Amino acid sequence: MTELHATQVAARPRATASPLGPVALTTLLFGAFLPMLSFFIINVALPAIGSDLHASSGELQLVVGSYGIANATLLVVGGRLGDGFGRKRLFLIGLTGFTVMSLICAIAPTIGVLLAARVVQGAAAAAMTPQVLASITSLLTGEHRARAMAMFGVAGGAAAALGQILGGVLVEADVFGLGWRAVFLVNVPVGVLALAAAIRLLPETKANQTHRVDLVGAALLALTLVLLLLPLTEGRPLGWPLWTWLCLAATIPAVAVLGLHQHRAEQSGQAPLIPPTVLRLRAMRIGLLLAVAFFTTFGGFMFVFALATQGEAHMSPLEGGLSLLPMAVGFLITSIYGPRLQQRYGASLILRGWLVQAVGYAVLAVVALTLWPDVNPWKLAVPMLIAGFGSGLVMVPLMGVVVGQVPPAQAGLGSGILLTSQQTCLALGAATVGTAYLALAGTSWGQGGALAAVALAITAVSLLMTPVTHQLRSRA
Incomplete structure (x- = not known):
């Protein structure tokens, strides 16, 4: 990604004196909201996509994974290009590409076309997202910057929590007979409006020093x-x-x-893509381990939960999405209050999150083992609420706590590495956890037993991460 600490406004000195207006900031934050929404909104639509396009379970995993691979690979490249050619310019290019690819995904006649469009959509998101943090850092200072950074976290958390619920609503509503295609089409009007606002309202910034793209x-x-x-x-x-x-x-x-x-x-x-000197920092090593554990299990769970609820449990896409509503509520609460809690508790907030998350997934495993397939959104509400609350306590403060323990001269690179690991591990989760789930679901375990096994595995990972998180309490 970009070295956020080394950025300055270029060509428009007036922009450094005044913060982004609320409409301009909201427009900029869509660069964080839309890519994350697109990753999670697709999960609940996977069964419908598989049926309509005659896609195998492996191809459905690639619908999720191909987007994540392209996004993770090019995030740092997108940040460096924004530094050199202008962040507004790269934001507009990325947003335009993301919107166009969303339309192509929506009208894709075959699974091959859908997968190709998802790759380009992920690449476009990688051009857009790094410009959000870089622009906030270069245009805002003090309280304005802190508030905007908190809103960046809320945008990502809200997109992750609400994505599958919105997907369920759109698939179930079957607006104009679009079915699953609506989960991609919804990005188009939002993207067009954001594009028009960005052209008019966002100031251009560049880095004072640029680096060759690796x-x-x-x-x-x-x-x-x-x-x-x-x-x-x-x-x-x-x-x-x-x-x-x-x-x-x-x-x-x-x-x-x-x-x-x-x-x-x-x-x-x-300027390498992943600088070894940054990886040698103690806080970064711990942070990467925590990020790998959280995002791999979280991305995998979201993938398998959609398949399980619409499989043996015979839930509709809407019911499957509503089953995630309590998780979304817990996630949104922690997204809103997370920055304030982070200031008070620091790294210990993440430790508390792992413990709460472990309880939630353990209860979910009990429900899946005892009630499956006779489950519904109400019966899943308690474990999903607890798991969502715990997940938010881990995810929301993770980047701020880790980067806060990295020397300021390397904070921008640390943020880029963590964002890259986030997208990589979300895709890795769909591949690894999804494969394990599908293998177990085809045996005597069934989908309920497979879901319980995944939930217990996440419980174990959460508990294993508590002593690792404890090491973040000391400065790197």
């Missing part, structure tokens, strides 16, 4: 993710042919080559 690093990261995620998503339905094992084995040398390239790029004075 295209080789981006290509190596993309190759590594494809080698890892493609066999994990396609291996099970295809019976694990030889090529899947060869791809998985090739992941190891791919990681080694990526690491070597990043080290050499940094040693030669270039």
Whole structure:
């Protein structure tokens, strides 16, 4: 991503003297809201997509994963391009591409077209999202900046929590017979309005110092993710042919080559995609471990929950979405009050979140084991509320706490690495957790037992992360 600490307003000195107006800030925050919404709104529509486009379970995983891979690979590249060519310009390019690709997704006649459009949609989101944080940091100061950063967290949290509920409503309503296509089409009018407002209201900013884009690093990261995620998503339905094992084995040398390239790029004075010196910071190592644990399990759970509720439980898309309403409520509460709680409790707030989340998923496992498939939104409400509250306590303060323990000169790079890991692990969760769930669901465990197993696994991960989180209490 971009080095947020080194940014200054260019060409418009007047913009540094006055903060963004409320309409301009809201427009900018759509760059955080829409990409996250698009990741989660799709989950509840997956069964309908599979039925309409005759897609396999592996292809449905790729509908989620392909977007995440493209987004994760290009986030840092998008930030660097914004530094050099102008953040407003990159924001407009990204928002335009995201809107157009949303329309193409909505009218996709085959699963192949849908997957291709999702890749480009993820790339467009990667051009847009980094400009939000960079613009906030360069245009605002003091209380205005703190409030805008808090709103950035709320935007992402709201999108994650409300995405599947909105998806369920749109699929169930079947507006004009669109069915699942409405979950993509809803982005189009919002994108057009945001685009018109951004052209008029957003000031242009650039970084005082720019760095060459590490295209080789981006290509190596993309190759590594494809080698890892493609066999994990396609291996099970295809019976694990030889090529899947060869791809998985090739992941190891791919990681080694990526690491070597990043080290050499940094040693030669270039700006690598993932700087090794930042990864060597104690707070960053801990933060990355926490991010991997949370976003992999969270992304995987959202994927399997939609399949389970619309499978043996025979819920409609609307009922499946409404089952997530208590989680959304808990998530939104922590998104709103999280910044204030973070100031008071610091890293211990994340630790509390892991414990609360563990309780929620443990209760969900009990419900799935004892009541399945006779479940409905009401019977799932209590565990989903607890899990949502705990998830919000982990996710909302995570980036602020970790980056706050990184030296200011490396804070921007730390934020970019954490955002990249977020998108990577959301895609990884759909591939790994989704594959494990689908494998168990096809046995005597059934979908209820498989969902319970996933919930218990997340409970175990949450408990394992509590001693790791405790280490964040001391300064790096």
